[in-house]
Amino acid sequence: MKKEKIVLGIDIGGTNTKIGFVSKNGKVYFENHFSTESKKPFENFISKLTLEIQNLTYKSDNQFELIGIGIGAPNANFYSGQMEYPPNFKWGDFVPIVQRVKQVYNVPIRFTNDANAAAVGQLLYGIGHSMKNFVVLTLGTGLGSGIIINGRLLVGEHGVAGEIGHINVNPNGRMCNCGLQGCLETYASVTGIRRTVFELISEMKEDSSLKNVSFNEMTGETIANAAIDGDKIAEKAFEFTGEILGTKIADVVAVLDPEAIILTGGLVKAGKILLDPIKTHMEKNLFSAYKGKIKILTSKMTSSDAVIGAASMVWNNQQDKFN
Amino acid sequence: MKKEKIVLGIDIGGTNTKIGFVSKNGKVYFENHFSTESKKPFENFISKLTLEIQNLTYKSDNQFELIGIGIGAPNANFYSGQMEYPPNFKWGDFVPIVQRVKQVYNVPIRFTNDANAAAVGQLLYGIGHSMKNFVVLTLGTGLGSGIIINGRLLVGEHGVAGEIGHINVNPNGRMCNCGLQGCLETYASVTGIRRTVFELISEMKEDSSLKNVSFNEMTGETIANAAIDGDKIAEKAFEFTGEILGTKIADVVAVLDPEAIILTGGLVKAGKILLDPIKTHMEKNLFSAYKGKIKILTSKMTSSDAVIGAASMVWNNQQDKFN
Numbered sequence: 001m002k003k004e005k006i007v008l009g010i011d012i013g014g015t016n017t018k019i020g021f022v023s024k025n026g027k028v029y030f031e032n033h034f035s036t037e038s039k040k041p042f043e044n045f046i047s048k049l050t051l052e053i054q055n056l057t058y059k060s061d062n063q064f065e066l067i068g069i070g071i072g073a074p075n076a077n078f079y080s081g082q083m084e085y086p087p088n089f090k091w092g093d094f095v096p097i098v099q100r101v102k103q104v105y106n107v108p109i110r111f112t113n114d115a116n117a118a119a120v121g122q123l124l125y126g127i128g129h130s131m132k133n134f135v136v137l138t139l140g141t142g143l144g145s146g147i148i149i150n151g152r153l154l155v156g157e158h159g160v161a162g163e164i165g166h167i168n169v170n171p172n173g174r175m176c177n178c179g180l181q182g183c184l185e186t187y188a189s190v191t192g193i194r195r196t197v198f199e200l201i202s203e204m205k206e207d208s209s210l211k212n213v214s215f216n217e218m219t220g221e222t223i224a225n226a227a228i229d230g231d232k233i234a235e236k237a238f239e240f241t242g243e244i245l246g247t248k249i250a251d252v253v254a255v256l257d258p259e260a261i262i263l264t265g266g267l268v269k270a271g272k273i274l275l276d277p278i279k280t281h282m283e284k285n286l287f288s289a290y291k292g293k294i295k296i297l298t299s300k301m302t303s304s305d306a307v308i309g310a311a312s313m314v315w316n317n318q319q320d321k322f323n
Numbered sequence: 324m325k326k327e328k329i330v331l332g333i334d335i336g337g338t339n340t341k342i343g344f345v346s347k348n349g350k351v352y353f354e355n356h357f358s359t360e361s362k363k364p365f366e367n368f369i370s371k372l373t374l375e376i377q378n379l380t381y382k383s384d385n386q387f388e389l390i391g392i393g394i395g396a397p398n399a400n401f402y403s404g405q406m407e408y409p410p411n412f413k414w415g416d417f418v419p420i421v422q423r424v425k426q427v428y429n430v431p432i433r434f435t436n437d438a439n440a441a442a443v444g445q446l447l448y449g450i451g452h453s454m455k456n457f458v459v460l461t462l463g464t465g466l467g468s469g470i471i472i473n474g475r476l477l478v479g480e481h482g483v484a485g486e487i488g489h490i491n492v493n494p495n496g497r498m499c500n501c502g503l504q505g506c507l508e509t510y511a512s513v514t515g516i517r518r519t520v521f522e523l524i525s526e527m528k529e530d531s532s533l534k535n536v537s538f539n540e541m542t543g544e545t546i547a548n549a550a551i552d553g554d555k556i557a558e559k560a561f562e563f564t565g566e567i568l569g570t571k572i573a574d575v576v577a578v579l580d581p582e583a584i585i586l587t588g589g590l591v592k593a594g595k596i597l598l599d600p601i602k603t604h605m606e607k608n609l610f611s612a613y614k615g616k617i618k619i620l621t622s623k624m625t626s627s628d629a630v631i632g633a634a635s636m637v638w639n640n641q642q643d644k645f646n
Contacts, residue, residue, distance in 0.1 A: 158612070163612065171570065257477075
C-alpha cells in the first residue's frame with residue numbers, strides 16, 4: 001500500500017518547541033512539544049529534537065512517507081538556514097539549524113521565521129486562502145510579520161524581508177530590544193501595550209484596576225478586560241495602540257498595496273476595542289488610491305498553527321537551496 | 324526582409340508627452356515630444372497623440388513591426404488602464420487611456436505610473452540590470468517610487484503599489500497635495516526641500532543667498548549650489564532632507580529587504596551633500612539584519628529614460644489584461 005506523503009513541521013520558540021506531522025490538506029498528526037531550553041547548549045537542543053522526532057515516527061507506526069521538513073524559528077534567515085543573532089537564545093550568533101537537522105534527515109528543508117511561516121499557513125489553510133496579496137501581523141510578545149505577494153512569501157534579497165515590527169514610530173520613542181529606538185513593536189504588541197498602560201498611569205489621574213497589577217503580571221487579557229469594564233486608562237491604551245498601528249499599517253499599504261492585513265496573536269483577543277481604532281486610523285491615513293479598499297481581518301491562532309505554518313512552507317514549495 | 328520588432332513608448336507628463344520607438348536592447352528611434360495640454364479636453368490629447376504616432380511611423384518608413392505599446396502616466400492604475408483622479412489634469416476622475424489607445428492600435432498595451440516604468444527601465448537597461456530586488460525613488464516635483472521583487476514589478480492587489488511618497492513622516496507635518504498631512508514627498512522632493520529652505524529662513528538668523536530668491540524661482544540646483552558654497556541654510560536643508568529620507572528608507576527596507584535603493588530625478592544632481600546624510604541616517608535606523616547590506620545608488624535620468632521605461636514594460640512582458 002502506498003504511504004501518505006507527510007511533512008514534519010517544527011516550531012522553535014523561546015520557551016517550547018512544537019513538532020508534528022502535517023498532511024497536504026493541513027491536518028496535524030502526532031503533535032508533541034518539549035522545552036526548548038534556549039539557555040543550554042545548542043547540542044542539547046539538537047539531541048532532544050532528534051529524540052522527539054524519533055518518538056513521533058515510532059508513534060506514527062511508519063505509516064507516512066516524509067517528503068520534507070518545515071522549520072519556523074526566531075531570527076531565521078531563509079537563505080542561510082541559520083538563526084542569526086537570536087537575542088533570547090544562548091546558542092551563538094549564527095545557529096546552523098538547517099545544516100544540523102539535514103545531517104539527521106536528508107530531505108528538503110524550508111526554514112523561516114515564525115511570522116513568515118504563519119503567513120504561508122494562512123495562504124494555504126487560513127483566511128488568506130482566497131487571496132494573493134496580504135500581510136500577516138502577529139501581535140504577541142513582539143510584532144512579527146509575513147508578507148505574501150502574488151501567492152508567494154516575500155523572502156527578500158538577504159532572506160529577511162518582513163520586519164515590520166521594526167519600522168519607526170518615533171525617533172525619540174521607546175527603547176527596543178533590537179537596539180533601535182521607537183520601533184513599532186515597542187507600541188503595538190502585548191509588551192507594547194503594557195508599556196503604554198504604565199506610561200498612562202504615570203500621566204493620568206483616573207483610578208484604574210490596573211494600578212493593582214505589576215508590569216510582569218499584566219497580560220493583554222488583563223488590559224482588555226479592564227477596558228471592557230470601562231477602565232479609562234485601559235481604554236486609552238487600546239485607542240493609543242490602535243492609532244499607532246493603524247497609522248503604520250497605512251504606510252505599509254503605501255508600499256505593498258495588499259488586499260488585506262491579517263492580525264493574529266495574543267493581543268487580537270481584545271477584539272473590537274483594538275480593531276476599531278486600527279481601522280479608523282488606517283483609513284484616515286490611507287493615500288486616496290487605497291481608501292476603502294484594504295481589509296483588516298483577524299485570525300485566531302490555535303496551538304497547532306505554528307507547526308502547520310512551518311510545514312506549509314514545504315507544501316507551498318518555496319524555493320530554497322537546501323534541496 | 325524580416326522587420327525589426329519594436330515597442331512604442333509613451334510618457335505622459337503634466338507638461339509634455341514624449342513618444343519614441345524602443346528596440347529590445349533599449350535603443351530609442353525617432354523620438355518626439357509635444358505639449359500635453361492637460362487643461363484642455365482629453366479628446367484633444369488623443370487626437371494629438373494619434374497624429375504624433377502617425378508622424379513617427381511615417382518617419383520610420385515602415386521599417387519596424389510594432390509588437391506593443393508601453394505607457395507611463397501620472398496616477399496610472401496598472402489593472403484598470405485608467406489614470407485615476409489625476410490632480411493636475413482636467414480629463415476627468417477616470418481617464419481611459421488604454422481603452423482609447425487600443426481603439427487605434429490593437430496591440431498589447433502596458434500601462435503604469437512613471438516611477439514604476441522607470442523601475443522596469445532600470446531593471447532591463449539601467450543599474451538595476453544585475454539585480455532582482457530593488458526600489459527606485461524619483462525625487463522630482465514629487466516623490467515617485469517603483470518596486471522590483473524577484474525581477475518583476477510589484478503591481479499590488481489594486482494595481483497601485485509603490486506610493487512611498489505618501490508614507491507618513493509626521494502626523495502633524497506639512498499639508499500634501501494628496502489631502503494627507505506629513506507625507507514623505509512634502510519633505511523629500513524638489514518641492515519638499517524648497518519648503519524646508521523657507522521653514523529654515525523663518526527660524527534661523529544666518530545670512531543666506533537664498534533669501535534673495537522667491538519660492539517659485541527656487542530650484543533644487545539653486546539650493547545645491549548655495550550648499551556647495553557653504554551657505555548654512557542650504558546645508559541644513561540638505562541635512563534635514565537626507566535625515567528624513569534616510570530614516571524612511573530604513574522603514575521601507577524593513578518591509579522589503581531589497582538589495583539597493585536607486586535614487587533618480589532632479590534632486591539627485593545635488594550629489595554627496597544629499598547622499599551622505601541619506602546613507603548615514605538609513606544605516607543608523609536599519610534593523611540589525613539589514614545593517615551594512617543595503618546599497619544607496621543613483622542614476623542620472625536622460626530625457627529618453629521615461630520613454631524607454633514605458634516601453635520596457637512590454638519588453639519585460641509584464642502580465643496585464645489588455646492583450
